[in-house]
Amino acid sequence: MxxxxxxxxxxxxxxxxxxxxxxxxxxxxxxxxxxxxxxxxQTQGKGSRGNEWIGERGNLFISLAINRSQLPNDLKLESSxxxxxxxxxxxxxxxxxxxxxxxxxxxxxxxxxxxGVITNLVGDCLVCGIGLNLAHAPVDFSKxxxxxxxxxxxxxxxxxxxxxxxxxxxxxxxxxEFNRSKSFTTHADETIFRLEDAVLLEDGSLExxxxxxxxxx
Numbered sequence: 001m002x003x004x005x006x007x008x009x010x011x012x013x014x015x016x017x018x019x020x021x022x023x024x025x026x027x028x029x030x031x032x033x034x035x036x037x038x039x040x041x042q043t044q045g046k047g048s049r050g051n052e053w054i055g056e057r058g059n060l061f062i063s064l065a066i067n068r069s070q071l072p073n074d075l076k077l078e079s080s081x082x083x084x085x086x087x088x089x090x091x092x093x094x095x096x097x098x099x100x101x102x103x104x105x106x107x108x109x110x111x112x113x114x115x116g117v118i119t120n121l122v123g124d125c126l127v128c129g130i131g132l133n134l135a136h137a138p139v140d141f142s143k144x145x146x147x148x149x150x151x152x153x154x155x156x157x158x159x160x161x162x163x164x165x166x167x168x169x170x171x172x173x174x175x176x177e178f179n180r181s182k183s184f185t186t187h188a189d190e191t192i193f194r195l196e197d198a199v200l201l202e203d204g205s206l207e208x209x210x211x212x213x214x215x216x217x
Contacts, residue, residue, distance in 0.1 A: 023127055064161075071126065082103075082170070085105045088117070
């Protein structure tokens, strides 16, 4: 099927990884951006820093490829994780969820992680993978606080994306909730940084202990 943005949405029953599948399909020119790949069950998903993202049927597993020329002119590559994640956060908020975005790309409910975003550059395409616990969550993780199916959420997200708000618009809202991240830590180059010591910069990066940390993952 095709969204209002002109994004073809390809839905599968099962894949090892939507991100891996989409990247290989783009390289082989089987698929072309803008395009979205979704799956009912992902068996070998990856989270940040190469961690496994455990998949259960009913959760959200999607990857999108967008031509960089379609993205806002003021969106830097380093800001893309926050950009795509915050748009999803706004979709969920408008549906009644209390979800918030921990720097730079993790979806949280209260103090527990519910999902995340990974971005990769493939040629002239930005590939964004999103995983969210909609129906099931592992121990110590959370699941969404509203009722919605993965395909319904995918359609809503792609529809919201077609507005392509500027980075300035997204950042002006994101920086207001950044303080919620202050009680957490983040990793960069195998070093753990406390976010309570961090200053959020205009491109979404952090200045922490004299070091600049970028949000791209």
